[in-house]
Amino acid sequence: MASITSKLYSDDVSLLVVLLDTNPFLWSGENTTTNSLSFPKFLTHVFSFLNSILLLNQLNQVVVIATGLNSCDYIYDSSSSPTTVESLENGRMPALCSKLLQNLEEFLARDQELNKDESPPGIASSLLSGSLSLALCYIQKVFRSGPLHPQPRILCLQGSSDGPEQYVAIMNAIFSAQRSMVPIDACVIGAQHSAFLQQASYITGGVYLKPPQLDGLFQYLSTVFSTDLQSRSFLQLPKPVGVDFRASCFCHKKTIDMGYICSVCLSIFCLSLVRLTLVLLQLQTGRGRLQNPSSILD
Amino acid sequence: MSNFGTGSRYEPKNTTNGEERQLTGEGEEEDEEDEEGNGRGMAAWERAYADERSWENLQEDESGILHAIDNKVLHHAQYRRRIRSLFSSATTSRIQKGLIRYLYIVIDLSRAASEMDFRPSRMAVVAKHVEAFIREFFDQNPLSHIGLVTIKDGVAQCLTDLGGSPDSHIKALMGKLECSGDSSLQNALDLVHGYLNQIPSYGHREVLILYSALSTCDPGDIMETIQKCKKSKIRCSVVGLSAEIYICKHLCQETGGSYTVALDESHFKELLLEHAPPPPAIAEFAIANLIKMGFPQRAAEGVVSICSCHKEAKVGGGYTCPRCKARVCELPIECQICGLTLVSSPHLARSYHHLFPITPFVEVSSSLVNNPHHRLPKTCFGCRQTFLAPGNKSSFHVACSKCNQHFCLDCDIYIHESLHNCPGCESRRFQSK
Numbered sequence: 001m002a003s004i005t006s007k008l009y010s011d012d013v014s015l016l017v018v019l020l021d022t023n024p025f026l027w028s029g030e031n032t033t034t035n036s037l038s039f040p041k042f043l044t045h046v047f048s049f050l051n052s053i054l055l056l057n058q059l060n061q062v063v064v065i066a067t068g069l070n071s072c073d074y075i076y077d078s079s080s081s082p083t084t085v086e087s088l089e090n091g092r093m094p095a096l097c098s099k100l101l102q103n104l105e106e107f108l109a110r111d112q113e114l115n116k117d118e119s120p121p122g123i124a125s126s127l128l129s130g131s132l133s134l135a136l137c138y139i140q141k142v143f144r145s146g147p148l149h150p151q152p153r154i155l156c157l158q159g160s161s162d163g164p165e166q167y168v169a170i171m172n173a174i175f176s177a178q179r180s181m182v183p184i185d186a187c188v189i190g191a192q193h194s195a196f197l198q199q200a201s202y203i204t205g206g207v208y209l210k211p212p213q214l215d216g217l218f219q220y221l222s223t224v225f226s227t228d229l230q231s232r233s234f235l236q237l238p239k240p241v242g243v244d245f246r247a248s249c250f251c252h253k254k255t256i257d258m259g260y261i262c263s264v265c266l267s268i269f270c271l272s273l274v275r276l277t278l279v280l281l282q283l284q285t286g287r288g289r290l291q292n293p294s295s296i297l298d
Numbered sequence: 299m300s301n302f303g304t305g306s307r308y309e310p311k312n313t314t315n316g317e318e319r320q321l322t323g324e325g326e327e328e329d330e331e332d333e334e335g336n337g338r339g340m341a342a343w344e345r346a347y348a349d350e351r352s353w354e355n356l357q358e359d360e361s362g363i364l365h366a367i368d369n370k371v372l373h374h375a376q377y378r379r380r381i382r383s384l385f386s387s388a389t390t391s392r393i394q395k396g397l398i399r400y401l402y403i404v405i406d407l408s409r410a411a412s413e414m415d416f417r418p419s420r421m422a423v424v425a426k427h428v429e430a431f432i433r434e435f436f437d438q439n440p441l442s443h444i445g446l447v448t449i450k451d452g453v454a455q456c457l458t459d460l461g462g463s464p465d466s467h468i469k470a471l472m473g474k475l476e477c478s479g480d481s482s483l484q485n486a487l488d489l490v491h492g493y494l495n496q497i498p499s500y501g502h503r504e505v506l507i508l509y510s511a512l513s514t515c516d517p518g519d520i521m522e523t524i525q526k527c528k529k530s531k532i533r534c535s536v537v538g539l540s541a542e543i544y545i546c547k548h549l550c551q552e553t554g555g556s557y558t559v560a561l562d563e564s565h566f567k568e569l570l571l572e573h574a575p576p577p578p579a580i581a582e583f584a585i586a587n588l589i590k591m592g593f594p595q596r597a598a599e600g601v602v603s604i605c606s607c608h609k610e611a612k613v614g615g616g617y618t619c620p621r622c623k624a625r626v627c628e629l630p631i632e633c634q635i636c637g638l639t640l641v642s643s644p645h646l647a648r649s650y651h652h653l654f655p656i657t658p659f660v661e662v663s664s665s666l667v668n669n670p671h672h673r674l675p676k677t678c679f680g681c682r683q684t685f686l687a688p689g690n691k692s693s694f695h696v697a698c699s700k701c702n703q704h705f706c707l708d709c710d711i712y713i714h715e716s717l718h719n720c721p722g723c724e725s726r727r728f729q730s731k
Contacts, residue, residue: 072725074682116728130725133713137680137721140712168654171647172718179437179716203644245642246593257595257620258638260588263398263500264579265653266646269588 013059014228015142015150017135020046020075022066022108023126023160026190037189037214045217046157047097052222054078054096061150063138064100065131066107067158070114072130073107074138076100125163128156128196132173132184139182151229153183153206156197159190167196174200183207185225189214195244202243209238349417374694374707377715378658395576396502397649398589399442400460401435402490403428403506405471407450408481410511410540416563420510420539421477427567428471428508432464434574438652440630440645445493446471447486451479452515454486460493462630481509483545484516487523487534494532500587502580503532504555506573509546510539520545528552531580537569554580576652592620592638594629606634651718659696659710678706680713680721698722 027039050062064076076099132154139152154177177184183206186197193210201208211220224237246255249270260269340348356364405428411421432444446457446467458470486507494503505527514520527534527549535555536546542559550557556573560566594617597603605612606624616625622636630641662674677684678695683706685695697704703722705713713720 070727077682114726114728127725127727129719130721133717133719133721133724134680136717137678137709137712138682140708141681141683144708166724168647168650169719169724171644172651174644175648176717199644242596242598244595245644246595247643247646256593258590258592261591261646262586263589264394264586266397266649268646 012228012230013057013150014053015061015063015139015152016053017063017065017138017152017154018046018050019128019131019135019154019156019158020064020066021126021128021156021158021160021189022104022111023069023124024108024112025069025124026126026159037217042189042217043101045221047100048218049221049226050100051096053226056226057228059150063135065134066104066111067126067128067131068107068111069124069126071107071111072127072134073110074134075103075107124160125166126158126160127166128158128160128163129166129169129173132156132170132177136173136176136180136182139180143180153185153229155185155187155225156200157187157189158194158197159188161190161192162194162196170196170200174203177204183229185209187211187217187221187225189217198240198243199245202240207237208240374711377711394579395652396504396579397439397441397576397652398501399439399504399576400445400494400497400501401442401504401506402445402447402460402494403431403508404447404449404454404486404490405457405508406481406510407448407475407477408452408479408511409477410481411477413510413540416539416566421475423563423566424508424510424539425471425475427570429468430567431570431574432467434571436462436464438574438648439576440648441639441641447489448474449481449483449486450477452482452485454482454489456489456493460497462632463628480513480515481511482516483507483509483514483549484518484520484523487520487527487549491523491527491530491532495530498589500589502577503530504577505532505534507534507536507546508539508570509536509543512540512543514543514545524549524552533577533580535573537566537573539566576649590638592633592640593642594618594620594626594640597625607631656714656718656720656723657699658714659698659705662695662697662704675704678709679703680705680709683708701726 027042050064053060053062060078062076062078063074066073066075076096078096135154139154142149142152174184177200182204184197184200184204185206186194186201186208188194188197188208188210198208200206207224209220209224211217227235244255246257247259247268248255249259250267251269254270256268256270261267262269359365405424407421411419411424413420416423435442435444440462443460443462444458444464444467445460448455448457457474458467461467487505490505494505497503532553533555534549534553536550536557538546538557538559540559542557547557549555558569558572560569597614597616597618599614602611602613603616603625604610605616605627607627612625612627616627617629617640618625619633619636619638619640621638622633624633624635626633626640630639630645632639676686685693685704685706695704695706696710698720701720701722703720705722
């Protein structure tokens with residue numbers, strides 16, 4: 001773990017940044033295995049959870065960022081709520097729900113407009129790397145705000161599968177979170193486990209959970225994810241179970257125990273190649289991402 | 299001599315320690331103080347004037363009113379100069395970097411290291427910053443190795459061998475902080491040359507010399523040693539603490555390293571940390587080699603086995619070498635039994651941002667900003683901080699040339715130094731070209 005000089009934190013005040021997966025492919029009912037939970041029911045669980053966070057401590061803050069299919073954006077920020085008359089009746093509950101819903105609707109409309117005609121095949125992944133980057137920029141602003149600030153953490157409510165094209169960006173975000181000591185918790189509501197989020201929780205010291213019963217999502221959220229970081233040392237939270245850190249080779253995409261690494265570009269291969277053309281080709285074409293290398297190797 | 303006779307209180311915003319101090323109106327006459335050797339006699343408030351020079355944080359504007367220097371914009375301007383120099387050879391050409399580095403840090407513990415111009419002494423300051431540097435180095439280059447060498451009494455000694463664990467180096471360094479005698483550059487170079495010749499050919503060989511002395515006592519011809527190092531392709535860099543020395547400059551020029559001299563403690567820290575990111579690769583190393591590495595799995599909880607690094611039985615945890623099935627405690631490490639390098643995929647991922655750097659953001663010209671015909675964003679895309687300073691004038695900010703999102707200065711620095719992702723580019727699936 002990287003060492004950072006200690007900062008003064010308010011004792012149990014937390015800033016929770018929630019990354020909400022709004023991928024329409026996930027919620028559309030096409031993969032029926034996840035749908036013991038529909039999107040409206042999911043939102044009711046999330047609203048109750050956010051309200052409970054705000055009620056735990058007067059100074060707690062909640063920020064919600066939506067992870068969409070084509071874009072990411074801020075949906076709600078509890079510290080910027082206006083002090084108008086409506087927000088004072090019944091606490092802040094109605095104001096949170098209505099404001100969040102309104103912003104979410106606008107975001108989804110904008111996100112849909114960005115759909116190009118060439119729709120991605122199968123169930124596409126949502127842009128988790130974008131929302132993680134936004135969350136980390138916001139948290140850095142909070143760190144700069146003064147010596148006394150809430151303890152930040154990130155909670156990913158993710159259901160879409162991992163997009164391999166986002167691997168580098170997500171790992172960069174994870175390492176940056178580790179340096180700033182911001183834990184990334186993950187609650188996976190999709191059908192399969194997410195290897196990226198397992199690694200994120202393990203490296204940053206957060207909690208990873210895939211609830212077996214999605215009907216009781218609020219219960220999982222409030223027992224596992226709502227406590228602040230100081231109190232977590234007193235609780236028995238789900239432990240990381242066998243995070244698989246083995247790499248997969250670039251030529252066949254299978255996980256390997258032993259492989260060969262290029263000393264220049266750090267690509268992983270399972271066969272010993274005499275001539276490495278990958279590096280030369282990439283440098284020549286100047287492409288920024290490690291595109292599918294097996295097509296170049298053929 | 300500065301004399302604050304106005305009787306007003308002023309709070310300097312920029313202080314090196316983050317504490318806030320107040321200058322009262324009585325004024326101080328600045329004595330011609332000798333900085334060395336005066337440390338013990340002064341009270342804390344006196345040291346604030348001798349060391350911190352808080353009057354230098356003020357400047358006058360055209361009407362003669364005193365203002366604090368706007369450090370935020372200065373800091374950002376400095377950062378941008380640094381970024382520009384790194385990207386000076388046009389962003390379209392990609393410079394290959396040496397990712398697997400074998401670095402020897404040579405620390406000068408001669409008589410000159412006990413000088414007090416860096417407080418409390420040069421040696422203590424060097425040790426403190428070398429510790430931070432080692433941690434930062436392994437953070438940015440997880441596959442690399444560091445070794446420590448000290449120069450004392452004219453002799454160079456190897457403090458630790460090339461290894462990948464930061465704690466063992468730091469512990470060894472902190473235990474051996476005594477200085478005496480002369481310093482010998484040639485002996486250090488000879489020793490390092492001998493060790494670096496044994497490493498495999500794909501590794502980049504580097505030496506970083508932290509030199510406090512003003513001279514060197516050599517047993518032979520140092521020019522010959524420099525030529526030897528140049529032939530073995532060892533890249534030598536020097537960070538000087540006293541003054542510029544010709545032989546160090548010649549050494550760095552011949553081997554392709556960088557020579558810098560520190561002005562004060564914070565400048566020294568900055569110069570030292572500049573060596574943490576990988577340097578451009580020397581042409582001869584540009585040939586790619588395939589290195590065999592293992593990706594161990596974590597052993598199941600409750601399994602009892604004898605750990606090969608501590609030579610004692612341990613329960614649970616640990617990793618199993620895929621070739622010889624020996625148990626190791628932490629990664630990355632070289633298996634003690636079969637010699638296979640064991641890493642995990644996050645270690646490789648830590649170096650990816652060196653391979654795919656993001657382009658620097660461009661400044662948004664103020665004429666464009668204040669033009670009412672252009673509807674530009676009023677808040678930073680990353681942190682939602684408003685750009686509008688009081689008075690409804692938009693303050694200085696930057697934009698990404700690929701996704702056209704606007705960011706504030708602090709997000710710019712954070713994104714380029716720590717995050718290495720542009721939030722705008724990552725948040726858009728389809729880039730409009």
